[in-house]
Amino acid sequence: MESPDVENIVYDHRLSSVVPATITGEGRVLNLTNADLAMKLHYLRGVYLFRSEAVDGLNTGDLKSPMFRMLEDFYPAAGRIRTSPEDGRPFVKCNDSGVRIVEAKCSKTIDEWLDMSDQSEYDHLLHHDQVLGPDLGFSPLVFIQITWFKCGGLSIGISWAHVLGDAFSLSDFLNKYGPAMAGRRDLPPKHPHMPTADNHNSPKPRTQKLFPFSLGSVGPVGDHWKLTNTCKMATQSYHITDKQLNALIFKVSGLKQSAKVKPFEAISALFWKSLAKVKEGSGLETVTIVKNGFHSRGNGLLPCRNGQVISAVKAEMRVSEADVLELANLIGEKAVDETGIIDETMEEENGKSADFFVYGANLTFVNLEEVKIYGFDMKGQKPIFANYTIGGVGDEGAVLVLPGPENLKGKEGGRIVNVILPEHLLGKLKNEISKELGTSPN
CATH class of the missing domain: 3.30.559.10 (Chloramphenicol acetyltransferase-like domain)
Structure with a gap:
């Protein structure tokens, strides 16, 4: 405290x-x-x-x-x-x-x-x-x-x-x-077309009766847009250096270097398995993956948009005992895109009998590797350190993977991993990650 x-x-x-x-x-x-x-x-x-x-x-x-x-x-x-x-x-x-x-x-x-x-x-x-x-x-x-x-x-x-x-x-x-x-106006055109308030998408018939695995629900929150947790949530941050990241990828891929996994997949798989050990496998068969859904955002429109692809991944094996490469392959190849089903669910049901949330409905892995977090400068100088986290995460928690520092002498590169979980789990997770990666939270 x-x-x-x-x-x-x-x-x-x-x-x-x-x-x-x-x-x-x-x-x-x-x-x-x-x-x-x-x-x-x-x-x-x-x-x-x-x-x-x-x-x-x-x-x-x-x-x-x-x-x-x-x-x-x-x-x-x-x-x-x-x-x-x-x-x-x-x-x-x-x-x-x-x-x-x-x-x-x-x-x-x-x-x-x-x-x-x-x-x-x-x-x-x-x-x-x-x-x-x-x-x-x-x-x-x-x-x-x-x-x-x-x-x-x-x-x-x-x-x-x-x-x-x-x-x-x-x-x-x-x-x-x-x-x-700097007085430059390299900004989007002023006042692009904006539709009127009653011109939102018309209701569409549900193509499926499935409820998205990656969506959680709570009773209507009314005018107070706050997600109430059943336990105290806290954040822990890890800096995985380039050297540690390369070692992790090599370890995960093993002799199957042709199946070399991507950094986000390797990191997510490691934390997925480690947290399953901490929780003794409870409730971690299904996780949510959130990543950028727009290949290009430089289209001159206002930057006010949610363009994530939200997917669910289900493991058929005991996660705490699974091979990390197998989990990484599930994340990279078997994620089921639920963005469309979420859209339909929100259109039909939001605010009527319930409100909905994504981060923390399942354990949620968020790929922010491509965020240009070091594109913000003052007088031409970039920040020595920048970081993002999320407020309003549900009880199952979230893991954010961000670019590592660009200008922090001796600590450049790699990835920043921010873990948002029930506070009582963080100490045990730290021990598991330290054993696997040889690193501790910042």
Whole structure:
């Protein structure tokens, strides 16, 4: 349990708002797709750390100023959730209510922060733990926290309602910040066509009566978009270096080098088996795989979209005793795409007798290897460390696989693996992963 001293590392919080520099216009909305609504109880959290030289000469006003211009183009981020009076379906009213800004100070230096053995446990101090509601119509969709460190370094933390878009959309949004600070306008065309609120997809007949394995349900949450867990959830972060990753892939593939597995598959299989050992095989026969569904996102549209492919993988063997290569092959070759079935389920049933969620309905592996997390720069300098996690994960947990650091001297490359699980499982999982990989959480 965190002590008051730990909580006080980040202090002097101040709130303000940023709105689009020009009025968006009357009646403009962002319709939420079924894929968006499947993510309504989830939140993306991001943290970017910059050394002092990247922000030398800048103050908080300098950092906020470009956001006004950015929001002219990304105006749904400054909107608020409303519901259709006809059918109760949520949509985003683009009413320029603003993105909430949190300003704070940290009593540590950047290096002291990175040297904390349990750093990942405290990253939440660098971003706002946002949840939409219970005053849903007044809840900001995006919080951006600017935290100044004792050394002059800076962190930018973001909390982004997943209903706006996935992790790729979030990184697209933030990667426009550097050009905006430099006064460049290499942004999407202003006000592309946006449909009206009552023009969402018409109901479609169910092609199958199957309920998606990768979807969980809870009683209707009403105006408070929060997933309530039955146990305390916590996050543990691993940095798997290039050397360790290559050794893992070699170990998994064995003598069958022609069957060399991909990094995401090897990592996911390792954590799947290790967690099955920790839980003694209970309830881990089926897992969910989430990956990028768009081959190209540079189409000039607003970056507010959920484009994940959501698949289910079912093991017919005892996972705790399975060969890791066999599990990796299941993930790579036997995943069943449930995106279409989820779309149909959401169209028919969402908000009527239940609400739904994806992350943590099963143990969920999220492939974020292709997220351009280090595309966000300040004055041409990239962050020394960047990280994403997810809020609102169900009890079965989630494992996120991200690119490793690009600019952290001596620790570059590899993958960052963020594990979100019931807190009581993390210590046992750490021991299993350490035995298999020879590494410990950051």
